[in-house]
Amino acid sequence: MTKIDGTGPRLSQTQWDRLRLLASDLSAEQATWIGGYFTGFADAARAGAPALQLGTAVPASAPAVAATRTFTILYGSETGNAAQMAKGLANKAKALGLAANVRDMRDYRSGDLKAEQDLLVVVSTYGEGDPPQPALGFFDFIEGRKAPKLADTRFAVLALGDSTYEFYCEAGKRLDRRLAELGATRLADRIDCDVDEAASAKAWGAKTVELFATGSVARAAAPAPVGASVSAPAVVDQDNPALVPIVENIVLTGRGSSKETRHIELDLSDTGLSYVPGDALGIVPRNDPAVVAQLVETLGLAADAPLTLDERPVSLTNALTTNFEIVAATPRFLASWGELAGASRLIELAKPEKAAERTAFLEGHHVTDIVRMHPVAGVTAAQAVAGLRRLQPRLYSIASSAGAQDGAAHLTVSTVSYELHGSGRLGVVSGELSRIGDTASLPVYIRPNPHFRLPADDRPIIMVGAGTGVAPYRAFLQERELRGATGRAWLFFGERNFRSDFLYQVEWQGFLANGVLSRMDVAFSRDRGGKVYVQHRLREQAHELYAWLEDGAHLYVCGNAEGMAPDVDGALLDVIVGEGGKSPEAAAAYLRQLQSDHRYSRDVY
C-alpha cells in the first residue's frame, strides 16, 4: 500500500509501476547490473535513440538501437479513454517493431515538443468543446505564442468525442489545426470518433501506426518475441464484464427529499477484481424491458424479428436490450431515421451547422418519441437499428475502500427520473437499480482513475463534492482510517436539503469525531436561508483554505460538470486572488501549477 509519488524525474505512473514490479525480486547483483544497463541506455537516449523496446532479448551490454526518427503517442485524457487508446496503439506499434514513447499531456514538458519527429495525438473533448482538464496546460502552450515551429514533425490526430454535444471532438480539431499551423506535416487525416466508435478508432489507429512505421521511422532491433508474455488471468473489461451480486441497495435520501439517491453494495469477492480509492466502477447497462417493448411496438415490428449484429444472429428485442442506446438519440439517428421517414425536418436537424437547435431537440425527444412522430411503415429491424448508437457502460466513482470493506465496492447513485411527453422516464442504469432491489447481479468492471489518487498519508487533503460527487471521498477517508494516515482532511459537501439529503451524514460525523476528518463545511441550496452552494463555503473559508494550499494540501473536486465545476473553479481563483494577493492571471497559473504538480484533481461528469 506504500505510495510514492513524484519520485524521480517525472516518471509516469505506468513507468513507476513497471519499475517497482521489476525491483520486487532482484538480487543485489542483478540490481547493480541493471543500474549499469540503464546508465548505458541513458547515454544512448541522449544521443537520440528511442525508448527501450519491451520484450526484446536481454542484451549483454547497453543496447545499440538504430534509430532515425522518434515516435511519440501523446494523449490527453480525463476519464481514461484516450489513455487506454494510446496504450493500445503503442502495443500495435510494438508489434510492427516500432518503439513508441507514450506521453500524457498532463506531464508533458513543453520543451520536448520541438524535438518531436513523429507524433500521434489521441485526445478527448469534454463539456463545451473543452480539452481534457489535465491537458489544459498543454493546450495553453501549444496554442500560445511560445509554441515552436515544427517543420520536421509528422503528425496525425485521433479525436474522441460525444456527438450528442454541440462541439463534437473540438479538442482534437484544435490540435489538428494548430499542428499544421506550426508547420508540421499531416501524415493522415484526422478521425473523429463517437463514444461507440472504438472499433473505427482502432482501425484508423492501426493503419496510421503503419504509415508511421513505413519510411524512416524508429525501428527497434527486433519485434517483440512470441511467448515472452506471462499468462495473465482473464481480463475483466467493458467487453468482458464480471457478473457480481448486489448485497445492499438502499435509499440514502430521507423522507420528503426532492430526489432519490441510492447506496449500492456489490460483492466482488469471487471475481478477483481489485481497485484503489479514486477508481470508478463501470456498469454494462441493460435497457428497461418495458422501454424496449414500447419501442418495438412503436416501430410496428415483431419482438423476435431477426437481426444480424457483429456477424451473429440476434432478436430485435435482445439487440435493443443489450446492444443499443434506445433512450437518447444521436445526430446519426436523426439523419438515418429522417431518410427512412422522408422527414426533412430531421434531416435538416442532423446537419452540422444546426448543432445548437439539434441539442435542444434531442433533449426533448428520445428515440421512441422520434419514431412516434415520424412513423415508417414496413421498416425492417436492420433499418430501425442502423442509426442507433451502441449502448455505453456507465461509470460510477467507487464510494468505498477495498481494504476497509473486505473487497466489496460501494456506489452512490442518483436516480435519474423525469417526465417527458406525458410519460415518466428513468436513467438506464439508475432506473434499473431502483427497480431490481438487492437480490440481482450486475455486469461490472473496474475503470482505474490514475488522476484521482490519495497523496502520501501525511499530506493534507481538501475534498470538494456536490451530491453523489462525495462518493470518492468516502473511499478516501475509509482508506485513510484503515492506514492510520496522519494528514489533515477537509471536506466540502453540497446538496439540496439538510434534513433529507445529507448523504452518509452519520459516517462523516464519525470521521470528525475520530479525527480522520479534520473539518467539514456543508451547503444546502434548498433550505431556508437562501441558495448556498459549496463555492460559497469555499469563499467564506478563503483564509484557511489558502493556508492549507500553501501547506501543500492536495485538492479534489468531484461532481456535476455543468453546474458545480466551473463555479468551484471560479471560487478557487477568487480565494487565490484574495488571499495570495495575486492577479487573476497569476491565480490561474497557481491553479495550473497545482495541476501539473498532481495536487489538483477533478472528477466531473
Place this chain on the structure above:
Amino acid sequence: MSTDTVDRHTDLSQPLDSLGPDETLKADSDQLRGTIALSLIDRITGSVTPTDTKLMKFQGIYQQDDRDVREERRRQKLEPAYQFMARVRLPGGVCTPEQWLKIDELARLTAATRCA
C-alpha cells in the same frame, strides 16, 4: 446601589459536591449558557451536545427526535430527525392576546417548514 454587582456564589445552601451532578453542571455553565450558541451553529448536526441538551431544559426547551423515522433514518445513515419543543410558562393559565400573537410570530419564525 446596583443589584447587578451582587455575588450569588455564596447563595448555595450546601457545597456542590454534596449535591447531584446537575448542580455542578449548572454552576459551571456560565449562567446556563453552556455551549448552546456554538451547538446551534454547527451545520453538521441538527442536535446540540448532551450537556447543552440538559442546559436547554432548564430554559424550557427540549431536544427531541421524530421516533417514527428513527429506525428508517438509522438505516439511511442519517442522524435522527431532531427537533425542539418549547414550553411556555403561563402563570394562572392566562394568555393575553398580545402574548398569543407573540407565540404565533415566534412559531412562524422558527418552526420547521415541513412536518414529516
